[in-house]
Amino acid sequence: MLRWKDHLETSGDPLKDVWSSQNSIGRKLGLQFRSLHPREQLLFLDIALYMSSSFWSDPSGSRWLEWISELHDVDVPVMARKLVLFRWRTSD
Numbered sequence: 001m002l003r004w005k006d007h008l009e010t011s012g013d014p015l016k017d018v019w020s021s022q023n024s025i026g027r028k029l030g031l032q033f034r035s036l037h038p039r040e041q042l043l044f045l046d047i048a049l050y051m052s053s054s055f056w057s058d059p060s061g062s063r064w065l066e067w068i069s070e071l072h073d074v075d076v077p078v079m080a081r082k083l084v085l086f087r088w089r090t091s092d
Contacts, residue, residue, distance in 0.1 A: 039072075040086060042072075043068075043072065043082070043086060044086075046068055046071065046072075047068075047083075050064070050067075050068075065079060065080060065083075
């Protein structure tokens with residue numbers, strides 16, 4: 001624990017290794033993200049930024065699904081299918 005604290009204090013960028021190491025999670029996330037179509041990248045970011053915050057106020061996710069569908073200008077059933085396909089495509 002102390003070595004980690006020392007590393008954080010002496011490192012100019014404490015997360016540098018997360019993004020630059022060959023087998024780091026950051027590098028894998030970046031590769032996955034860049035492999036997506038630009039529209040899928042936007043959907044990914046919307047999910048990452050807003051899903052967790054709205055989940056607690058809307059456990060069923062129905063309001064969030066309506067919002068994300070409107071944001072991406074598609075019908076709710078179409079977005080629901082996209083999210084299922086998106087989840088399948090991004091799970092590895």
